[in-house]
Structure formats: structure tokens, C-alpha cells
Amino acid sequence: MLLGVNIDHVATLRNARGGKDPNVAAAAMICEMAGADGITTHLREDRRHIKDKDVNELKKLLKTRLNLEMAVTDEMQEIALKLRPENCCLVPEKREELTTEGGLDVLSQQEKITKFVKPLKDAGIIVSLFIDPDIRQIDAAKKTGAPFIELHTGRFSEAFGTENEEVEFLKLKDAAAYAQSLGLKVNAGHGLTYENVHRMKEIPGVVELNIGHNIIAKSVFVGLSAAVKEMKELIK
């Protein structure tokens, strides 16, 4: 299984002070050196974390792949066609949400999404649709011509460790098998953690996991001790 590291929250931290630190491109390089198979960023309509200049810089610097998560809007399509990331993941977007809350409703906008996917595919971008593990959405996704879906693991992650874990896990497992039977390739992501990620290995054929928040959160603790020691050393 491949790992796409979502570095949006490195940008969240940078934007808290409006300066350059922590440097998003440098974070991406470190992820790649540590074995990430791709770097994922969500260019949101309100640019609350990743900004246009970040994606432009990443596209130039990355040695792996840039996976651009974006809403189905004319603005984003134009950006993607100019930028030419290796991958695009189409996500629903509401301005007021804290993070992407549900999967894309492909079923109710099948024609619009089919039209949206075509020029991206023609430009050589591998498109995936971020959807809930729902058979109707998978059928609709197949009809758009997108080669990949990314299954939304948010519900499973919330249910992890509770009595609903198995129900939510089986939804993902069955959805992945169904999508694969239609010839779709399957990624997964959202809310995955160091504690729950092992369950993804029980789903055959998942190509890539996209994980962000929990990796960036962990990195604070993995690095905090060294950072404090270095500052102590400097002021000794």
C-alpha cells in the first residue's frame, strides 16, 4: 500500500504567524525522504492552509507525485489544467466546515462531474473521486470515467474502538471489493491514525492511503524534545 502524506497542516501552522515557517516545501521534501509515495494538498476555495504559491512550488520540487485535492469548480479546474499535478482528487467543499465532512455526491451531479473529469484526464492527470462507501456513489463514479475512487474513512475512524467499528469497517471493505469488480482503483483516507490504520491492510487491493492530520500531529511530539534541546543549547 502506498502512502500519500497530506501536508495541509504544516501550512496551517505557518499561516498562524503569516510568515514562512514551517516551510511547506521543506516539509514535503522530508516526507519524500522518509518514504512518502506522494504529497497531497487541498487547495481550498478560501486558501485557509495551502496557497497557490505552495502548489506551484511543490509541483516543481517534488520527486514523487503531487495529488491536488480540489472542489468541482471552474476556478480549480483552470488551476489544475495549468499546474498539471500527477493526481487530482475531487472533493466536496463547504466554506464553514473544519475539514472535508462527507464524500462527494457524484450521484446527483453525474453529468457535471463527467464533464469536469474529461479535460483533466485528457491532460494526463489521474483523477480520483472522494466518496463515501456507498454502492450508488460507486456506480455513479464509474460512469464519470474517473479511474480511481478514494473511499472516505472518516466514519470508520470515528467508530474505531466503539461497537460500530465493524459495521463501518465492513462498509469500506465491501465498497472496495465492489469498486474493484467494476474496474475502479481504490484509495482511502480521512481521519486515519497510528492506532486505526492497521485495519486498512485488511482491505485487499487498496492502492494508496492519504493521511495528514495525525502524521503532522505526531511529528510535533516526535520532534519537540530535539527542538527544545537545541534552543537550550543555543542560550547556554
Ligand code: PXP
Ligand atoms: N483524503 C481526502 C480526500 C481529504 O480531504 C483529506 C483531508 O484533507 C485526507 C485524505 C486526509 O485526512 P486527514 O488529515 O484526516 O488524515
